[in-house]
Amino acid sequence: MNALFDLILSGLATGAIYALVAIGFTLLWQTSQTINFAQGEFVMLPAFFVLAILNAGAPFWLSAIIGVLLSAVVLGVLFKLIVVDPMLRHGVLPLAIATMALSVGIKESVKQFYSAEASPFPSLLPNTQLTIWGSPVSLQNIGVLVFGLAAVLSLNLFLERTSTGRQMQATAQNPAVARIVGIPVERMIMLTFLINAVLVALASLLVTPVYLAKFSSGEVLGQAAFVAAIVGGFNQVRGAIAGGLVIGVVDNLAAAYISTQYRAAVPLAMLIAIILFRPQGLVGRAEERTV
Amino acid sequence: MNVKLALAGAVLSAVFSSTAMAGQILLADVAELSGGGATVGTNWKNGIDLAVEEINAAGGILGNTIVVTHADSQSSPSVAKQQVQKALDSEPYALLGPGYSGSVKVAAPLAAEAGIANIMGGEAAELTKAGNKFLFRTSFGQxxxxxxxxxxxxxxxxxxxxxxxxxxxxxxxxxxxxxxxxxxxxxxxxxxxxxxxxxxxxxxxxxxxxxxxxxxxxxxxxxxxxxxxxxxxxxxxxxxxxxxxxxxxxxxxxxxxxxxxxxxxxxxxGLTTDAPVPEIKAFRERFVKKYNYVPDHNGLKGYLAVQMIKAGTEKMGKLDPKGLAAALHGLTISAAKQPGILMDVTISDTGDLDRQSFLVEAVNGKQVVKAVLEKLNK
Missing domain, CATH: 3.40.50.2300 (Response regulator)
Structure with a gap:
């Protein structure tokens, strides 16, 4: 029982990180019909921003803050202005291909200019144990879960309860009508990219102490978050949250009770089943499109 | 016209078939410079470069300068095989690497076919059990x-x-x-x-x-x-x-x-830079001075690979790539005579090694040697 509890808890902690990354997929899809195939690398890169600032002699807390701000500029503003805006004029497919190229470009740049080797990364929380219902539980796991869920819930509150959040939703639902009623659509879209950048930077701070900072570490995360977004529902933020948590737990249970070798196959099998039988995802909204 | 073409062809062929020139010994290294084994390959490569620099500074091997080329296997056996094939086209004196056993398994037969010694970092037990007379370890097999x-x-x-x-x-x-x-x-x-x-x-x-x-x-x-x-x-x-x-x-x-x-x-x-051996401590200092980090055992392996080639060649007294493997078999290299080998080592007929080893524990960010295990056949 203790083993199962441990597995579910660590699965939820990993799932919370998947959720942070998966939300980015849904936000960008809703506001600009963009699928960012470099999303995994967007999680990897902020860790290297932080490491570069740490190496310059700054304390970790300051490095983390500057790293998140730098990510907002590079992965939010610059990504939108330099990659998304020029490519989107040519359609979604060229943009998707451009993000694939960006993914390779980011990885190779980190490898070339930082290192091909993994680097250690400081943890936000100490590696100590708590006792919950008689079982020793990692404070880091609890911290990651709480921090991840808090970020996700704050975002949800922002989208549901604030004027800006509702304007963003309106922009996502129908940009033409939103523009007519006076919503600054371009600013809302830019805000979405900024939110995505901050979320991936937070995910980076949470996951890198465990996965280590390495140019290739975004591959696994990007794929898991993409699967999570589809399983949960690509057009709903709550879908991404549900998908992230489900994939995190399923992945852990599959590794423990089926086989480590086939652990990656189980979420993919789930993905196929969802696409076949519930294409809108577990909590997504069915969309119709006139052709 | 045909004679001119034939001459030009011969010159071009000579240029492209071998990058080694007179007075040079060409070593080809294929290592895990990226991918999952980047730590292994980077240490291995740096160890090789340090050994080459030191040996060349001391007059080379039998008066010949060592030139080494490095190729990246990307930690993939299939890429390693391609890179080894490409490296062998330049007719090196010996092949260094790869470090991953899976890559060694597919690359070693190519070096054996070319008839040159392959000094590698793999540790899988099966590697030296296949009867390949050209394959040599730099560390203990499993x-x-x-x-x-x-x-x-x-x-x-x-x-x-x-x-x-x-x-x-x-x-x-x-x-x-x-x-x-x-x-x-x-x-x-x-x-x-x-x-x-x-x-x-x-x-x-x-x-x-x-x-x-x-x-x-x-x-x-x-x-x-x-x-x-x-x-x-x-x-x-x-x-x-x-x-x-x-x-x-x-x-x-x-x-x-x-x-x-x-x-x-x-x-x-089998190898650690924390070993209580003066030659290893001196190696560590030189490595840290050059690369600004403490190497792991792969740095030692790369360094020793080149030192083994030096010892084998000096035993032969001539540059004979085809004879190097035979010269290495059964060779005992003494650290007193060749300090670069760091510890006395004996190379068996299968390419396995016998030398001191250590039992270590990680304590406060360092390897601490708890016991020294002597050579099996002292």
């Missing part, structure tokens, strides 16, 4: 190291049951098979036998299984980065079992990546 690890678990730790965690590649499988057989012979029960994947990032489930197994000790046999990740996860889940491994578990890079979470991990190591 058949030499695992019996020592098994004896340590059974006799020193007095463990009655063990959880095995190994990486599902040639290196990991070879180590797991050898240590499992040795442990069972010593009456130690295997209560968990967990294979993990190369490049795996999340070890929560595997560590959960180790915890649930009720083992007295855990044998952890993964590559460097994965070793660091599992040490972190073991600490995260509060596992307090004795952790025992071979070289990689307490490698310098692993300790750097895992930080305090590596403390207490124990391993049998």
């Amino acid at each position: 058949q030499s190291s695992m019996p020592k690890v098994a004896r340590f678990i059974a006799k020193d730790l007095k463990a009655k049951s063990v959880a095995l965690v190994w990486v599902n590649n040639d290196f990991g499988k070879g180590g797991r098979d050898t240590v499992k057989a040795e442990l069972e012979q010593l009456g130690v029960k295997i209560v968990a036998d967990l294979s993990t994947e190369a490049g795996q990032a999340d070890f929560a489930a595997d560590v959960g299984k180790v915890k649930a197994s009720g083992a007295d000790a855990a044998f952890v046999y993964l590559n460097e980065e994965e070793s660091a990740r599992i040490l972190k996860e073991l600490k995260r889940q509060g596992v307090t079992l004795p952790l025992v491994g071979e070289t990689t578990l307490t490698g310098q890079k692993v300790i750097e990546l895992a930080g305090a979470d590596a403390n207490g991990a124990m391993a049998h190591v």
Whole structure:
């Protein structure tokens, strides 16, 4: 029982990180019909921003803050202005291909200019144990879960309860009508990219102490978050949250009770089943499109 | 016209078939410079470059300067095979690398076909059992190291049951098979036998299984980065079992990546820069001065690979790439006569090595040598 509890808890902690990354997929899809195939690398890169600032002699807390701000500029503003805006004029497919190229470009740049080797990364929380219902539980796991869920819930509150959040939703639902009623659509879209950048930077701070900072570490995360977004529902933020948590737990249970070798196959099998039988995802909204 | 064309062809062919010039010895290195084995390959390459620089500064080998080329296998056996084929086209004096056993398995037959010595970093037991007369190790094979690890678990730790965690590649499988057989012979029960994947990032489930197994000790046999990740996860889940491994578990890079979470991990190591051997300490200082970091055992392996070529060639007294392998078989290289070899070593007829080894523990970010295990045939 203790083993199962441990597995579910660590699965939820990993799932919370998947959720942070998966939300980015849904936000960008809703506001600009963009699928960012470099999303995994967007999680990897902020860790290297932080490491570069740490190496310059700054304390970790300051490095983390500057790293998140730098990510907002590079992965939010610059990504939108330099990659998304020029490519989107040519359609979604060229943009998707451009993000694939960006993914390779980011990885190779980190490898070339930082290192091909993994680097250690400081943890936000100490590696100590708590006792919950008689079982020793990692404070880091609890911290990651709480921090991840808090970020996700704050975002949800922002989208549901604030004027800006509702304007963003309106922009996502129908940009033409939103523009007519006076919503600054371009600013809302830019805000979405900024939110995505901050979320991936937070995910980076949470996951890198465990996965280590390495140019290739975004591959696994990007794929898991993409699967999570589809399983949960690509057009709903709550879908991404549900998908992230489900994939995190399923992945852990599959590794423990089926086989480590086939652990990656189980979420993919789930993905196929969802696409076949519930294409809108577990909590997504069915969309119709006139052709 | 035809004569001119033939001459031009001959010149071009000569230029492109060999990059080595008179008075030079061309060594071709194929290593894991990127991908999962980047730590292995980078250390190996730097060790080679340091040895080449030092030997050349001291007059080269029999008065010939060493020139070395490096190619990246991307930690993939198929890429390693292509790179070795490409390297052999330039007719090197000897082939260095790869470091991963799986890559060595596919690359070694090519060097054997070319008839040149292949001095590599792989540790899988099967590598030197295939009868390849051109293949040489730079560290112990698993058949030499695992019996020592098994004896340590059974006799020193007095463990009655063990959880095995190994990486599902040639290196990991070879180590797991050898240590499992040795442990069972010593009456130690295997209560968990967990294979993990190369490049795996999340070890929560595997560590959960180790915890649930009720083992007295855990044998952890993964590559460097994965070793660091599992040490972190073991600490995260509060596992307090004795952790025992071979070289990689307490490698310098692993300790750097895992930080305090590596403390207490124990391993049998064939090579360590923390060894209480004056020549190794001096090597470490030179390496740190040149590269600004402490090398792991792979740095030592790369360095020793070039030193072995020097010793074999000087034994022959001439540059004979085809004769180098035969010269190395049965050769004992003394550190007193060739300090670059760092410790006395004897190369067997199968390309395996016999030399001192060490039992170490990770303590506060350092490998601490707990015991020195002498050469089997002193």
